[in-house]
Amino acid sequence: MTQSPSRPTTLTLDRLGPSFGAEVIGLDLRTLDDQQVAAVRAALVEHKVIFFRGQDLDDAAQVDLGHRLGDVTAGHPVATSTEVEHPEIYNIDSADPEFSFSDVWHTDVTFMERPPLGSILRAVRLPSYGGDTSWVDSQLAYESLSAPVRDLVDGLTAVHDGDREWGAYLRRRGGQGNVWDGRQVTGLSPVEHPVVRVHPETGRKGLFVNPGFTSHVVGVSDAESRAILDLLYAHLTKPEHTVRHRWQAGDVGIWDNRCTLHYANRDYTETRVMRRITLQGDRPVGPGEKGRPAS
Ligand SMILES: O=C(O)CCC(=O)C(=O)O
Numbered sequence: 001m002t003q004s005p006s007r008p009t010t011l012t013l014d015r016l017g018p019s020f021g022a023e024v025i026g027l028d029l030r031t032l033d034d035q036q037v038a039a040v041r042a043a044l045v046e047h048k049v050i051f052f053r054g055q056d057l058d059d060a061a062q063v064d065l066g067h068r069l070g071d072v073t074a075g076h077p078v079a080t081s082t083e084v085e086h087p088e089i090y091n092i093d094s095a096d097p098e099f100s101f102s103d104v105w106h107t108d109v110t111f112m113e114r115p116p117l118g119s120i121l122r123a124v125r126l127p128s129y130g131g132d133t134s135w136v137d138s139q140l141a142y143e144s145l146s147a148p149v150r151d152l153v154d155g156l157t158a159v160h161d162g163d164r165e166w167g168a169y170l171r172r173r174g175g176q177g178n179v180w181d182g183r184q185v186t187g188l189s190p191v192e193h194p195v196v197r198v199h200p201e202t203g204r205k206g207l208f209v210n211p212g213f214t215s216h217v218v219g220v221s222d223a224e225s226r227a228i229l230d231l232l233y234a235h236l237t238k239p240e241h242t243v244r245h246r247w248q249a250g251d252v253g254i255w256d257n258r259c260t261l262h263y264a265n266r267d268y269t270e271t272r273v274m275r276r277i278t279l280q281g282d283r284p285v286g287p288g289e290k291g292r293p294a295s
């Protein structure tokens with residue numbers, strides 16, 4: 001059957017669960033036409049984390065894919081990946097002495113004013129067993145809270161502090177980070193984000209705190225902040241809010257970083273190498289804020 005050019009492309013999907021996550025079948029990420037790009041962007045927002053098996057991307061093709069899907073950022077605000085030629089790529093190599101294991105639930109780069117919209121991760125070298133990655137659907141988690149707790153968190157703001165994870169690294173490099181949002185990063189000041197983020201494309205609300213980078217809730221005592229965050233983290237990471245991906249060579253995973261958290265399982269002994277790029281995102285906006293996020 002021929003499709004008229006204006007007809008949107010329908011993707012063939014194998015969903016990972018009832019709520020979120022999907023494998024997209026039969027697309028070659030090197031040769032997407034405009035309609036397929038639009039369909040992939042729509043699938044990303046709908047399914048939140050999507051996978052493509054058997055791809056043949058090198059670093060340049062991964063960056064090209066990023067440019068098709070959005071605006072590509074530096075690989076990371078402070079980390080430099082000397083092993084790769086493309087500054088857009090963040091090399092995640094477990095054999096690197098500076099390697100930072102991602103075995104803590106986190107959302108990428110929430111310690112910046114404008115965290116990435118999404119991340120595109122490619123499996124380069126995998127251990128024989130282990131090294132799976134898991135994701136949380138933070139909108140499902142928000143919606144499955146009781147109404148009084150949703151009301152409580154709707155009005156909260158939290159601080160995200162990248163200095164805890166990346167400060168020492170940045171200082172070892174003489175405060176010479178990368179260019180992020182048009183400015184060179186020379187230090188990591190804490191930033192505030194709403195605890196509940198309104199998704200800029202769907203208007204759906206999701207929890208926007210993570211154990212990786214959130215330091216505390218604003219305007220409450222330390223004990224209250226700890227209790228609130230512990231409650232939210234335990235709730236976010238309930239198994240029914242998660243999906244888990246077992247990587248194969250050639251896999252590419254893309255996630256909506258505005259409504260998910262993820263966790264890289266640290267259960268392998270052989271070297272594991274992944275390469276990531278990120279797409280530029282908006283300033284997170286909470287339920288009480290009017291208007292569209294500043295872009
Ligand atoms: O290595 C992984 O599976 C994920 C690492 C990670 O946190 C990321 O790519 O943002």
Ligand SMILES: [Fe+2]
Binds near residue numbers: 102106107108262
């Ligand atoms: Fe990450």
